Amino acid sequence: MKSNKITDHLILMVGALFMLIPIWLIFASSTHNPNTIVSEGLQWLPGDNMVAIYDEAWNKSLGFSDAVTAKSMIINSMIMGLGFAFGKIVISMMAAFALVYFRLPYATAWFWLIFVTLLLPLEVRIIPSYEVVAGLGLLNSYTGLILPLIASATATFFFRQFFKTIPDELLEAAQLDNAGPFRFLIDILLPLSKTMIAAIFIIMFVVGWNQYLWPIMMTTDESYNTIVMGIKQVLNNINETSLPRYDYAFAMVILAMLPPILVVVLFQRWFVKGLVESEK
């Protein structure tokens, strides 16, 4: 038993190191002079250039027109990630509400129809999606970035399963308490779903943040660039220069990772708190 524990921990540690070391290497290297990186490769220890390079990466544009900085791209990504997460939560919650609580003819069939859309990810339908969005004149807009991806079969599935575990008696009590469907949704279901919402928010925010293909198709105007697109662009641009500014690119990668990490850390605490408190 004890030896098992040791092996468990060993495997865990190896796994954690396997994931953390590349990030550490990037962070440590980003604080060195670009010359050092080019001549000596990635660095294990942080250098002395930390404040300056992050200030530069945040505020200065490299390889773009002046207005596009890491800051502006992170704001774009933020808008996309939040719009994505909130939109998906609102839409899938309403869909699940309709599927579970209304006497919808063929509710199960409808649900499976929604579920089947999982078989058609964005990559498969990207040309028609682009056509539609272009036809609606939504290219180069936040609406165009968010709206076409906002329906989520996964989130609908999660909410549906969760609503099914809520005892019917609560609905009946609410009915007797003169709560209509909308009141029931807002006053009873929403607070009870807090944990579920936090979980879906984490997942969907990260998914939205990491969107790459869709924004690249959608936006020709650089002011709509997201940070994930931006990193690729920066790498392309600096590779062609005589002294590639890898420090700058690395700093940008670290900046791009921070918001999703923050979201996961913050919401996970809330998520666990919700799990502990909301016993029925």
Next chain:
Amino acid sequence: MLGIKQLVKTYENGHQAVKGVSLEIKKGEFLVLVGPSGCGKSSILRSIAGLESISGGEIHLGGRRVDTEKPALRDIAMVFQNYALYPHMSVYDNLAYGLKNRGVSKPEIQSKIEKVAKTLKIEEYLDRKPAKLSGGQRQRVAMGRAIVRDPQLFLFDEPLSNLDAALRAHMRLEIKKLQRELGVTSVYVTHDQVEAMTLADRIVVLNKGEIEQVGTPAEVYHQPASTFVASFIGSPAMNFIPAVIDEGYLTVGEQQLYLSDYAHLNNETVTLGIRPEHAEILSLSNKTESLSHSPLNLNLQISVVEPLGPNQLVHGKVESTSFIAVTPEMELDQSADLSLVINKENLHIFGKDSKRIPPIKEAVANPISAQEIGDVSTETLSSAIA
């Protein structure tokens, strides 16, 4: 007050849970619907509440027809089996929610809740979440949520089934006291015959979606309308022995006994019902008195004795049908037969259709109730045979 006319409830899968039930409930009355699971008692209650649509019949409450109205507009409050308190709201908010949704002003809500909290002694818990309350406290809050709205009718859906035995007895008493105090008309569903007997002004015994008997606890116990009611009410259940009656002469095994009240029956095969608590041990009963009344004597072949403390259950066989007798606590010689005597007044006679055959004097003395029993019999005849 509450009138139910020919209520029918058929579920989508074709199962007919309630088959034409009619009931009249007086103002302030405590009516208990009792029956085994699947007898339709919950369906009736939920139909009254409006949580289920009805397939036929009418429901009237306080002079207006309510079966087409939304549950919230029926002026009914319900206490659920699992309390159904909103887990994310404090006790205060739980009580306030129904009032808030009806547009009651905040100060009024507060004064109402304070009053109810005082009655139910839950003032200390008003800020707590339901998860932090014990079973009994949750039960009180669930009652409070019903009381605070001051409805015309209370519905209880097996509210005590989640409590342990001691607390159940305690809450049972509290519900009864509270109901008397508030004088609110109540319909209470349970499968527990003890709850039914102790709480009810009138009991409705249901079986397979039909009414077997409606009556006061005493009527249901002393004059059960059918073998079903007889075996359902009372614990341990009534014993049944096959017998024959011919012009008042009851033949049980070898024994014959004259029952003047049943002189009108000619050579009928009947079922003789005897409550375990009415079977007395011959050696203990007052012999001279018993003999003067010429009681029924039975020999019980003992198989098992279950001591209960104050008394004991003696299981065995009489005339090769199983029989239970309740006797005072005592040592019994299990190898010998136990002689039991049963007074004539404590014999219940059921016909071949398993309906009660009322004695003549009862029929004469109380013709109306006998007529009622007769009516019920014809209604439920088919199901009882089935």
